[in-house]
Amino acid sequence: LDMLVTTAANGKEGLSMLKESCQGTRAPSDVFDIIVVDMNMPVMDGVEFTRKVREIEAGKMVPILMATTESDASQAHLANQAGADAFLTKPFTIEGLQHKIDKLL
8 A cells, every 4th residue: 555644542632633634724635535443442432533523524525444353233333323434344454455445535
């Protein structure tokens, strides 16, 4: 994968980074092509993070891919209800990740 990656230690930090990057008139989709988030993160989990991103008007435009070790269909449903565009079950291959990203972009 040939891309610039920005990482955060947890959902709260990721949300702060997203908001800081988008100050002024910049939308998250102008700064980030896609957000890949883990469902199970400390401080703020991926579901809450996704909901908060979707509450920001401009946050509705950037695709969100949620990764998790949870394989239960109810977890994928929860991710979708929060606003995730796709769901990826761990462990996954780089090819699987690339395929999901390609579909979202």
